[in-house]
Amino acid sequence: MEKICLITHIADADGAFPIILSKLVFQDFDVFSCEVSEVDMVLKDVLSHHEDYEKIYIVDINMSEEMASVIEEDVTLKGKIMVFDHHASNIQLNKYSFIQVVDFKEGRKECGTTLFYEHLKKSFYNPVLDKQNLVTMIELIREGDTYDFTDELKQTAFQFGSLYAIFGRERYIEHFYRSILEHDVFSFSEIEKTLIELEEEKTNQYIEEKLKRVKIAKILGVTVGIVFAEQRRSLLGHAMAENLDIDIAIVVNVDRSISYRADKENVDINVLAKPYGGGGHKHAGGSPLPEDLQEKICAYIFKDIEWK
Numbered sequence: 001m002e003k004i005c006l007i008t009h010i011a012d013a014d015g016a017f018p019i020i021l022s023k024l025v026f027q028d029f030d031v032f033s034c035e036v037s038e039v040d041m042v043l044k045d046v047l048s049h050h051e052d053y054e055k056i057y058i059v060d061i062n063m064s065e066e067m068a069s070v071i072e073e074d075v076t077l078k079g080k081i082m083v084f085d086h087h088a089s090n091i092q093l094n095k096y097s098f099i100q101v102v103d104f105k106e107g108r109k110e111c112g113t114t115l116f117y118e119h120l121k122k123s124f125y126n127p128v129l130d131k132q133n134l135v136t137m138i139e140l141i142r143e144g145d146t147y148d149f150t151d152e153l154k155q156t157a158f159q160f161g162s163l164y165a166i167f168g169r170e171r172y173i174e175h176f177y178r179s180i181l182e183h184d185v186f187s188f189s190e191i192e193k194t195l196i197e198l199e200e201e202k203t204n205q206y207i208e209e210k211l212k213r214v215k216i217a218k219i220l221g222v223t224v225g226i227v228f229a230e231q232r233r234s235l236l237g238h239a240m241a242e243n244l245d246i247d248i249a250i251v252v253n254v255d256r257s258i259s260y261r262a263d264k265e266n267v268d269i270n271v272l273a274k275p276y277g278g279g280g281h282k283h284a285g286g287s288p289l290p291e292d293l294q295e296k297i298c299a300y301i302f303k304d305i306e307w308k
Contacts, residue, residue: 002028002053002054003028003029003030003052003053003054004022004026004028004029004030004053004054004055004056004057005029005030005032005046005052005053005055005056005057006018006019006022006029006030006031006032006057006059007031007032007033007034007039007042007043007046007056007057007058007059007061008031008032008033008034008058008059008060008061008112009033009034009035009036009059009060009061009112010033010034010035010169011035011256011257011286012145012164012234013141013144013145013161013164013172014060014111014112014113014141014145015033015059015060015061015112016033016164016169016172016173017113017137017138017141017176018057018059018060018112018113018116019031019033019173020173020176020177020180021113021116021117021120021129022057023173023177024126024128024129024134024177024180024181025120025124025126025129030053032046033169034061035256035257035288036061036062036257036278036286036288037257037277037288039058039061039062039063039064039067040063040064040066040067043056043058043063043067044067047077050076050077050080053080054080055080055081055082056080056081056082057081057082057083057084057116058081058082058083058084058085059083059084059085059112059113059115059116060084060085060086060111060112060113061085061112062083062085062087062090062093062099062101063083063093065092065093068093068096068099069096071096071098072096072097072098078096078097078098079098081098082098082100082119083098083099083100083101084100084112084115084116084119085099085100085101085102085112085115086101086102086103086109086110086111086112086114086115086146087101087103087279087280087281087285088101088103088270088279088280088281088282089270089273089274089278089279089280089281089285090279091103100115102115103281108142108148109142109146109148109281110142110146111141111142111145111146112145113138113141113142113145114138114141114142117129117138128180128181131180131184132184132185132186133179133180133183133184133185133186134180136185136186137160137176137180137186139153139157140153140156140157140160140161140186141160143157144157144158144160144161146281146284147238147283147284159188159196159200161234162196162199162200162203163175163192163195163196163199165199165231165232166195166196166199203232203235206231206232206236207232207235207236207239210227210229210236211227211239211240211243211244213227213228214226214227214240214244215227216244216245216246219272220271220272220275222247222248222267222271222272223245223246223247223248224246224247224248224249224250224272225240225244225246225248225249225250226250226252227240227249227250227251227252228251228252228253228254229251229252229253230253230254230255230256233251233253233259234259234261234284236249236251237249237250237251237259237260237261237284238261238263240261241261241262241263241264241283242263247262247264247267248260248261248262248267248269248272249261249262250272252289254289254293254294254297255294256289257278257286257287257288257289258276258278258286258287258288258289259284259285259286260272260273260278260280260284260285260286260287261283261284262282262283262284263283267282267283268282268283269281269282269283269284269285270282270285272287273285273286273287295307
């Protein structure tokens with residue numbers, strides 16, 4: 001089997017788990033993890049030496065329409081690239097032959113991991129892909145990423161998601177890669193249970209403190225709550241949407257991006273995310289930060305700053 005390229009979202013476990021799946025299936029592959037705003041740049045670099053790869057997979061993230069139209073005109077490239085995306089804001093990209101955007105299928109929400117997993121199962125014979133341990137993990141990823149919970153697994157999905165924050169991206173990938181190989185049935189180890197309990201205590205305290213710092217405002221006529229946070233953004237955003245008298249929760253990570261969350265049925269976060277260059281699902285999504293934001297913040301604070 002020739003070399004594979006995987007481009008995935010750097011933000012969360014749904015972007016990390018395709019790397020685990022690739023480690024299980026492929027002997028030789030390169031990984032590029034990036035933010036949505038960086039996809040075109042990364043892809044351009046990969047395409048400059050695309051002959052190195054048999055396939056280029058893009059999972060849980062997508063390119064711009066301009067980039068997609070260029071690839072569609074190139075027979076070689078569009079036959080080599082496959083995109084597995086689940087964000088409703090990118091549905092219009094399904095008109096390109098190499099892009100698959102599936103938000104909802106057969107009564108459930110999809111995520112990048114589930115779409116990529118189904119492709120691997122159909123395309124490559126590997127008995128590891130049928131292990132119950134792996135199947136359960138993939139469902140936990142799906143539920144935690146989409147907030148499309150089953151009664152049976154809701155609490156476990158939250159707990160499984162917390163391990164991503166505990167381990168960090170690289171350790172998380174290696175830890176659960178080994179777990180899939182070593183165990184047939186999913187269960188938390190005693191160490192994992194202890195870590196989860198400690199993380200839940202820290203998370204509850206963190207959210208409680210951040211809720212006190214939320215600023216209420218209106219943007220484009222929409223009532224929003226805004227808070228700055230680098231950790232536990234998804235849980236914090238949902239806590240804001242559930243507990244505050246707002247339509248959309250906005251969590252700004254000055255080092256990375258903006259997250260939007262909502263829980264009212266008549267509210268779609270894309271009314272804010274799209275005008276600011278982002279998108280996502282109806283109740284969860286994100287948008288990029290201005291490239292010079294950190295410089296502007298520093299200039300605002302330090303009036304006499306001189307950049308080197």
